[in-house]
């Protein structure tokens with residue numbers, strides 16, 4: 001039976017002010033899958049490479065398995081699927097690890113069926129797999145990983161997403177300390193309500209970010225990269241967070257914040273060389289804390305998940 005290989009990139013969710021409503025895709029790292037159609041109904045994950053045996057092979061517990069099961073049900077497919085997952089993203093990283101596996105598997109299974117659904121129509125299946133991973137069907141990782149670019153989730157009920165144009169000169173630095181933070185746990189620490197004065201600050205920044213990206217106005221982007229809702233609470237879970245943020249801005253970044261629910265920290269810069277210097281400055285702080293880390297520098301990835309040749 002036919003096989004397709006696909007990849008889907010890491011993502012930065014929230015982008016400081018946009019908790020659960022902003023996310024963008026980066027160029028690397030990315031998860032890869034090989035999906036093969038089978039005559040036997042159901043989904044089997046035959047192999048996972050790169051996870052040190054930590055991820056479930058059971059399809060109903062693995063995000064790529066859940067997403068493909070949901071797809072097959074929705075299109076009333078007569079086929080089943082076998083999946084090999086190349087787990088290149090670190091687990092519990094705040095880089096949308098759980099989302100990348102499901103996004104890659106969805107574009108592959110859709111292609112194997114002749115693309116009956118659009119990328120937007122694949123989103124609910126990926127969101128269902130996020131529910132399995134962390135108990136919440138948030139879309140700010142799966143939407144940019146599937147669609148590419150900088151995505152706004154305008155609403156959840158009904159789902160309403162829009163891609164925000166981004167300036168060509170916007171580079172992302174990701175610094176991933178070798179720590180794990182489960183999204184489920186870092187959602188649990190958040191308060192259920194926020195004071196009105198924080199809400200005003202936050203929605204001003206959200207609107208500022210959209211206008212800043214669209215104009216583009218880097219000063220406005222810089223002023224809008226602020227989070228008074230999640231960052232003050234979650235930052236305590238990331239060693240050295242505020243020093244690292246300060247060093248990133250000193251090194252020339254427009255702004256810096258927690259990527260998704262952490263522990264990865266992201267920064268945005270207007271030049272690749274600045275983004276690299278920013279990465280070195282951030283990594284140095286983790287080194288001082290005796291914490292190993294990896295640095296990734298890339299442009300915003302406008303393409304998202306893709307079918308790979310061979």
Ligand SMILES: Nc1ncnc2c1ncn2[C@@H]1O[C@H](COP(=O)(O)OP(=O)(O)O)[C@@H](O)[C@H]1O
Pocket residue numbers: 054055056061062063064090091092093094095096097098099101102132133134181182183184260261
């Ligand atoms: N294919 C997958 N990739 C990553 N995590 C997965 C996958 N399938 C299930 N999970 C589960 O999801 C959880 C990690 O998700 P999460 O905490 O959201 O990490 P991240 O911030 O990197 O997306 C883990 O408990 C893991 O076992």
Ligand SMILES: N[C@@H](CCOP(=O)(O)O)C(=O)O
Pocket residue numbers: 011013014019020021093094095096097138140141183186187259260261262
């Ligand atoms: N909006 C979510 C995003 C979680 O991203 P992840 O990459 O940490 O899974 C949140 O902040 O909880």
